[in-house]
Amino acid sequence: MLGGIDPFILIASLIAASVPILLAALGEAVVERAGVLNLGVEGMMIMGAVTGFMVSVATGSPLLGFLAAMAGAMALSLIFAFLTQVMLANQVASGLALTLFGLGFSSLLGQGYVGVKPPLTTAVPFGPLADLPVIGEILFSHDWITYLSLALVGLVWFVLNRTRTGLILRAVGENAEAAHGLGYKVRRIRLLAILFGAALAGLGGAYISLVRVPQWTDGITAGAGWIALAIVVFASWRPLRVLAGAWLFGGLTVLQLNLQAAGSGIPVEYLSMAPYLITIIVLVLISSGKGRALDAPAALGQNFHASR
């Protein structure tokens, strides 16, 4: 039916392909749960992609590259945090500015790096496990960032739903006034959430430039940040559904490439449209009141200024 596409390789490659959008979406989900809508994910991802690339080329160490990517994206997100949390600027506009600036600035930084090869990030050596039929391909053929991203899904789920920290974060996102009244530092909590989101976006960006592609070109993230934003909505702000959403989006991308390569008659445009249409449908289902529990954080996108 699929014209000679091996389903197991497909699953393994969809897991790898969805790592960048999974990381970025997971981070953004936390940011939005704290009531902040940061549309600058694309900008933070590409800043991570370029700083990670530069540092890992300079040092020869992918690990240092990934750390630098997190730092680079966090530095960029500080501008957004300053604008929205201190200067009380509109979050939509600030996020868009962040994306624009990130795209431009990364291309200035990366000027001398076009065509350079970064050090390789190899698969984790599982020894004989990797040679197991089917399971070896799907479960034990990946690099450490992939496993880290999956572990982070669990961690974020646990922190959000099972710890006091998560409760406070959600309170800030649902009703900042009330959280402030209880004595929580709304702006500090939101700042930390923004930084966490940026770190994951930067990591996802660096995964594109260091592992997926791996080289540097202008605009290398190619809209992954926007897809991450779509996934957060699709997942109705829940970490486990973020994983499902990332696999769906990543899977459709991989399937689309495979179908194209296999010369199948299915028009790929419908496939590339599908995730966005599905997201809109999910949005409608959420909003039409079918499930109040699926609702967006109540204070999403609203700035908080303590007058007293």
Added chain:
Amino acid sequence: MLRLEKRPAPSRFWLWAAPIVAVLCTMVAGGLMFAALGKNPIEALRTIFWEPLFGELAWYFRGQLLLKAGPLVLIAIGLAMGYRAGIWNIGAEGQYIIGAVVGASVGLAFYPAEHWFIFPLAILAGALGGMTWGLIPAILRVKFRTNEILVSLMLVYVAQTILAMAALGFLRNPEGNNFPGSRNLSQYPATANPELISGTGLHWGVVTALIVVLLGWLILSRHRFGFEIRLAGQAPRAARFAGVNPDRMVLICLGLSGALAGLAGIFEVTGPSGIISPDFNVGYGFTAIIVAFLGRLHPVGILLAGLLMALTYIGGEYAATNLGLPSAAVQAFQGMLLFFLLALDVFGNYRLRFGSGRAV
């Protein structure tokens, strides 16, 4: 300890001072950025802001200015109406694409016939196409209370795949040697949108933009609908008591901004760009959001902001060829401009106070 105190009424001085100070700050910060990258900052700034207007090639660049400002202004005015009413259309890029594709389809359906009515019909189709695309998030918001920011953004990507389908499929030029892209609408006399006065960049889209500036100003300052828009944005509860129907407001604002974005798209594809290709859109729909904010959501301000933003595009391209700056540098510049503007805007609504307010 510094703290912010809300002003009883927004400051009129800062409303207009903020963009000017922001432009100056951007020049300084941009100069520092270029210096840090080892370029001569004065030369870079002169190339971007001075040469296109007064340099030896200015005769060419001045025409480009209106050409690039036209679509930005047209889209931004529609967006500004909605933003004033608290309706956030950020999918103008998609409405722009759909306007171009629908308009071009109608125009090319007549190929190679020659009739006077083909061009107006194509323009009308473009506006309707953009309007339809803008009405989708509007209807979903009215019917299901979905968030129009997210829906309009998702629709940009759907529009982009439709654009690819058009360029590679149903609009592909049958005589184009299998290259992606439609027939050239600017070389098909019945749909061409030529420069009206040679060397000025003035085409029908620019004329429309100027008319829309005037109409927008009249509506916002003199018409009841403009008053309702401002009321709905600044005091939604009062607006409801005054009989403003919020659902109708959403439909009108999103439909209108979609139609204007669609117009910008069809004027672009029948004029400067000529063909529907997969990368025909260059982000005017997103840049127009900056133009709307920089122009203070005011039609005349938007006109000035559109011209300034067009200048950064042209100067950026010029600097790319002359100084070896990457063409994306202009995006860094535009982003920075918006940063400064947003930061300075706080002084319009708040005043800075010294002394001990309770720390936040």
